[in-house]
Amino acid sequence: MKTTLVLLAALAFAGCHQAAAPRGPAAKAFGAAIVDVSGEKGVTGAGAALDQPIxxxxxxxxxxxxxxxxxxxSGPAGVVFDPPSGLTGPDGQFTSNVRLGSAAGRYLLTATTRDKAGKAFQVSFPEVALDYQQTLGRELNEMYCSRCHNSESTAERVSNHDNLSVPPHAFSDGTALNQYTGPNLVAIISHGGAALGKSAEMPPYSPTLSAGDIDALAAYIRAVADPPYRAPGIF
Ligand code: HEC
Structure with missing residues (x-):
């Protein structure tokens, strides 16, 4: 029991938060809550900056x-905040740019404020750092998949999503995408919807993309799934 507690404490210490939060300027005012305005669920390469600040x-x-x-x-070791602390502006907001650590995976970043008595209030921002293969998958997604799987248009790309009779899902939609086992995920991308009894509007990509490219797309889809993918049988 004692060993378990010590181990858990050690894990929490090693995995979760920087040992000491950097000392910021003295607070001029105190709040009773802290909320998330924007910057959660960002996706970037390992060791790279998030596109949007927190x-x-x-x-x-x-x-x-x-x-x-x-x-x-605060966040896991290796995360760099610019600035790491500061005072809220006239609108009550505080903005920090973030560079994720060099390890790929999911990062939970936290913003903390305190009341006069020192009681902490926190809000968390989940973010994802992609490895090399997942980054390739992200680029292929932009080139081949986004126009149907992303319902939003951008300056470079007009979305086709709303013209499809069976609407495909965003790859971050873990509730839908996690239902596909590893082999089925690769199969629907390789052979198209019709091969799995799904809509033929989902094209087959084995004529266009290499097996490595398709694996990269599958790895990217798993990396951004929200809720996260849990491989069956592994607990
Ligand atoms: C022309 C439109 C179109 C393009 C381009 C497209 N898809 Fe799809 N995709 C669909 C449709 C429609 C479905 C829904 C099939 C169903 O549920 O019957 C689908 C379904 C899927 C699914 C099953 C999960 C879901 O969203 O319902 C996966 C995985 C998938 N597509 C991956 C990809 C990948 C990877 C690419 C790019 C390499 C891609 N798709 C490109 C239309 C498209």
Whole structure:
């Protein structure tokens, strides 16, 4: 029992948070809550910056932004915040740019503020760092898949999503994508929807893409799944 507790403490220490939060400026005001404004669920390469900064907001008990409250950022070892702490602006918001660590995987980043008595309030931002194979999958997705699987159009690409009779899912939609086992995920990408009794509007990609490319797409889909994919039989 004692050993387990020590081990858990050691794991929590090693895996979760930086040992000491960097000392920020002194708070000029205090809030009663902190909420997530934007920047959660970002996806980038391991060791790379997130496209969007993390924005949190400190509120008072009525839900109004508090200016001058101290926010401190924390995350797993290797994550760099710029700035790591600071005071909220006139709108109660604090913005920090983030570079994820060099290990691929899921990162849980935390913004903390405290009330006058020192009680902590926190909000968490889940982010994903892709390895080399998953990054290739992300690029292939942009080239071949996004126009149907992403319902939003961009300046470079008009979405075809709403023209399809069976709407495909965003690859981050773990509830839908996690239902495909590894072999079925590779099969629907390789052989198309019709091969699995699904919509023929999902084209077969084995004529166009290499087996390595298709594995990379599958790895990317697993990496961004929300909720995360759990391989069957592994607990
Ligand atoms: C022309 C439109 C189109 C393109 C391009 C396309 N898909 Fe699909 N995809 C579909 C449709 C429609 C379905 C829904 C099939 C069903 O459920 O009957 C689908 C389903 C899927 C599924 C099953 C999960 C889901 O979303 O329902 C996967 C996995 C998938 N596609 C992967 C890919 C990959 C990877 C690419 C790019 C290499 C791609 N698709 C490109 C239309 C497309």
């Amino acid at each position: 924005v949190s907001q400190v509120n008072d008990a009525q839900g109004n932004g508090v200016a001058g409250a101290l926010v401190e950022m």
